[in-house]
Amino acid sequence: MSAGVEFRNVVKRYGATTAVAGVSFAVASGTLTTLLGPSGCGKTTVLRMIAGLEAASEGAILIDNEDVTALSATERDVSMVFQSYALFPHMSVLDNVCYGLRRSGVDKTTAATSAQEALQQVGLDGFAQRQPSELSGGQQQRVAVARALVLRPSVMLFDEPLSNLDARLRRQMREEIRELQQRLGLTVVYVTHDQQEALAVSDRIIVMNRGRIEQDGAPRDLYERPATAFVANFMGESNRLRGAARRLDETRVAVTLGDSEIVVTGTIAADGETDIAVRPETVTIDPAPGPAGSLPGRVVKATYVGTHMEYTVETAAGALFAICPRVDRPLAAGHAVALSLAPRGILVVGG
C-alpha cells in the first residue's frame, strides 16, 4: 500500500511558540485518515502544511512518495474543503466548481461538463446557476466538496467541514463524504474535534494533543484500547474513577471497584491505586440490588433522551454516568440499583 501523504519529523514554529512538535505519520492511499484533537492541538496546522498553506519549519512532507516540502499550495496536487467553505461569493456555483479546472488550463466547455458531473456526485444537479448565498449551509458544503473533488487530487483535505451544520445534516453529510470517498477511492485527510464524527468516517484516526501525536490507530483500537488517559478521555464519554489495580500477567489486570473485582485486559507498571475509565454504555443497571460481584448504588439523576435513558448513579467508587437502553421502565431518582461492569468497558489508563 503506497503512502498518499507522509510526514517525517515535521515541526512548525511561529516565532517562539511551537504549534507542531515533530510529527511523523503516513496516510495510505485510498483511505480516510482523521486528525482528531482539541482546538489548539496543531491538527489544523498539520492539514495546512499538507495543503502547502503553511511552510514546515523542519522535516519533510511527501505526497504520493514525492517530496513536496518546498512546493507552494498551487503546485501541490491537493485540494481542500474549508471550514468556512470559502466559496467565492461573486461567482455562481458552476463558476466556483469550474475554478480549479479553469486555472489548470482546462477549456471552458470541458470544465463545465466536469463541474456538472461533480455537482451530480454531490447531489446538486440543477443548482449550477445559483449564487452561493442562495444555498443552504448543507448545499454550500456540497459545493465546496464538488469544487475540491472535480480536480481529482491525489489528496483531499477537509478542515472541520461539518462544524457549521446542524446535527442532523452533519450526520448525513459525514455519511455522504465517507460514501463518496469509498466510491471514488479518494485519499482523504480529515480534521475534526468531534470524536463521534471521527469514529464514524475514518479508516484511521490520529489523536493529537499539544502539537504531538498521542495515538494513531483504527477507530476501534482508539476507543477500546486508548494508550493514554488523554485519549481515553477524548474518545467518547467515560467515567474517571480511582481504583486499586493488581497485575495478573502480561495482558490482564484485576481492578477493584467498591466490593467487586473485575479482570480486564491491560497493563500497569505496578500494583496500586490507578486511574480507571469506565464507558457509560457498558454499565448494566439492575433495578433489584443484589447479584454477587455487582456494584451497589443509588440513582441521583435520570434523563430521558428518546432512544435511551441516561443515569447518574452514586456508588462507593464514585459517581458513575451510565446509559441504559430500557426506556420502557425508567428508574426514578433515589432508586437503589446494582451496577454490573463489563470488562471490555473498563480501561486502565495509567497510574
Add this chain to the structure above:
Amino acid sequence: MSRATPTRAVAAWALIGLAGFVLLPWYAQQEGVLAFDWIGGLWSHADSASGLALIAAHNRWWLAPLLPVLLASLAVGFVGGTRRQRGTTLVWLAGIGLAIFWLQALSIGLRGWNAEWLTLTLGEVGGRQVGIGIGATLVLLSLLGLLSLGLAQRGAFGGDAFVAGAMVTVVASIVLFTAWPVLRILLQAFNSSDGTFAPALLLDRLSTAKIWSLRCLTGDGRCGVAWNTLFLALCCGAGTTMLGLAFALIVTRTGFRMKRTLRVLTVLPIITPPFVIGLGLILVFGRSGVVNQALDAWFGIAPTRWIYGFQGVFLAQLFAFTPVAFLVLIGVVEGVSPTLEEASQTLRADRWDTFRTVSLPLMKPGLANAFLVGFIESIADFGNPIVLGGDYGVLSTEIYFAVVGAQLDYGRAAALALLLLAFALGAFFLQRRLVGTRSYATISGKGDSGLPTPMPAGLRRLAQWIALPWAGFTALLYGFVLVGGFVKIWGRDHTPTLQHYAKAFAVESGPNGLIWTGAAWGSFWTTVKLAAIAAPLTALLGLLAAWLLVRQRFVGRSTLEFATMLSFAVPGTVIGVAYVFTFNVPPLEITGTALILVLCFVFRNMPVGVRAGMASMSQIDRSLDEASATLRGRAWQTLAHVVLPLMRPAMVAALVYGFVRAVTTVSAVVFLVTAEYELATTFIVLRVINGDYGLAIAYSCALILLMLAAILLIQLLVGQRRLGRRAAPAPIAARAGA
C-alpha cells in the same frame, strides 16, 4: 515539480536585456526613439550607439561589466543545479548588474564625472553621458526581472515569481519616483544655497517664530504656520470623516430615495479643480459675493473679508475632501456583515446599541483610514489655502512662497517640507495604534444572506441633518459657478452671454474637416490623454501594493506601507520641485516630457489606491485566497479572479481618483508643464491670474462635465461587486405605495 518553467523565463529576461544592450540606442534620443533616425548611427555615432557599440567603438569602458552579467544570466537559464542554487546565482548577478548600472549612471553625467573628488582620484573619464534611453531602460527592466526570478527561485514570497515580480516592481518604482526625488530635495534642507553641506542651517531655518509662534492664543498676533497646519488638518480630518460617514450611511443603509443624486453630489467636489471651490465660495461669501451684497443691501452691513482665513480654507477643504472620505467609507460600510448586526439584535441590542457596539467598531479601520486621508490631504493642500487663506498661512503655501517668491530658497522650502513629513508620520503612527492588528474580516467565504440593519432612527435623522443641508449647499455653490460662466462679469454686469464658452471651445469646419479654434482645446486634449494613461497605472500599482501589504508576509512590510504613503504626504509643490530638481539631469532626464507628468500623477495619487485597497482587502477573508491556491490558482490568478472582483468599490475609487486628480491637480504640475504639454489646470490658473474669470469658470465647468462622464464610464466598466446580499429594505411607505 513546478508547472512553471523558470529557466525559460530567465532566458527570456536575459535576452530582453541583451537585445536592449545590442540592438537599441543606449542614450535618450533627441527626436524620441520613435523617430528611428538612430538606426544609421547605431554603431558609428556615440549619441545613438547601442551599449555594445559604446564599449567597442566609443570608449565607454564603464558599461562593459554589464555585458558579462547579462550573458551569465542567460547561461543560468541553461545550466543545471537546484532551483535554489540558480536563484542565488541570479540574485547575485542581478544585484551586481543593478549596482554597476546605477553607479555609472549617477557618477558620470553631462560633464564627465559628477563630483570633483572622482575627477581628482580617477582622472578625467573621457566621455559624458546624457539621460538613459530605450536600450538602457530595457537592460534595467531585464535586471529587475532577473532579480525577481532569482528571489522567487530562492523560495522568497512562497516561491511565486509573480509575487516577487510585483514586489520588485512596486519597490523599485517607489524608490525611483518617490523616495529618490524626495530625498534629494530634503537633503537640500541641510545644504546652503551654494550646495555645501551645512546641517546647522536646518536648525536656523526651523526655529523661527513664523513657524512656531503661539501668539494667536493670547490674542496679540498670528500663530505659526506649523500650528495653523496642524489645527486645520485635525479639523479637516475629523470633519471629512464625519461627513463621509453620514453620506455613506445614508446611501447604503437607508431607503433614501435620491441616493443616486446624493452620490453624484458628493462626487462633484472631487471632480472640481481645487480653485473652483475657492472661487465658488468667493462668489458666495466674498466681498462682491451674494451674501455680502445682500447684507449690504438689506441691513447696510459693509462687505467683509470674512471668508479669507481659517474658516474659508476649512470650508473649502471640507468640500474638497469629504468625497474622498465618502469613497473610502462606502466600501467599508458595505463590507460590514449584515449577519453580525442581526446577531447583535438577537442579543437584546436595539438598533442604536448594534450600531454603536458592532457596526461602528467594525468600521474602525475604515474610519481611521478616512481620517488619515483627510488629515494628509489637508496638510498637503495648496490650492485652497492660496486662494482663501489670507493671513492664515500654512506650511504648503509657505513652501511655495519660499520657492517662487523673491527668496528662491530651496533650503528653507526643504526644511519646511521636513516638518510636513513629520506631521504625516505622526498621523501614520496614530492610525496604526488606533487600528492595531485586529482582524475585521467580514466578507467570509460563507454566503451571507443577512439583511443590512436599518439605522437607528436618531442616527438616521442625524446623518440626514448633517448630509442633506451639506448637499444642498454644495448644489448652491455649483449653481453659482455654473451661472458665473454665463454672465459677462460677476458682481458687475450680469448680462447672459456664451462668449466665455465660445472663446474656449470654438470649433469651425474648415476645408479639411473640423478646426479646433478654441483657446482651450490644446490643453484639454493633453489633459485627457495623460489622465487616461495615468489612471489605470495608478489603480494598478496602488492595488498591487495594497495586495502585497495585506496578503503577503515579508520583511519590511511597514516600511513599504510608509513609503507608499510618502508621496501623498509630501505637498504637491514639493513633489513638483523635487521632480524638476531630480529629473532634469541624467540619468533620468525626462523634464519637459509627457512622461514626467504621467509619473507625477501616478506616484502622487497611488496612496489613495493603496489605502482604499487595504481597507477593502482586510475585509475579504483570507480563506478565499487559500481556497484559490489549493485549487491550482497561482498568485496572479487569485488576484485576477478572486481578489479584484471582490474589490470593485476600491478599484472604482482608485481609478476615479487617479483620473480626477490627474485632471484637477495644480500644485505639483505647475513646475512640470511646458508649452508642448500644457494642462487644463495650469491654463486656467494663468487665466485667473490675468483676471479672466469667465473663461476660467467656463473651462472648469467643461472639465467637471468631462470628469463626470469619466466616472460614469468607469463605474459602468468596472461594475458593482456581486455579493448576493439583498438590498436594504425599502421604507414602509414606499412599499405600501407600490
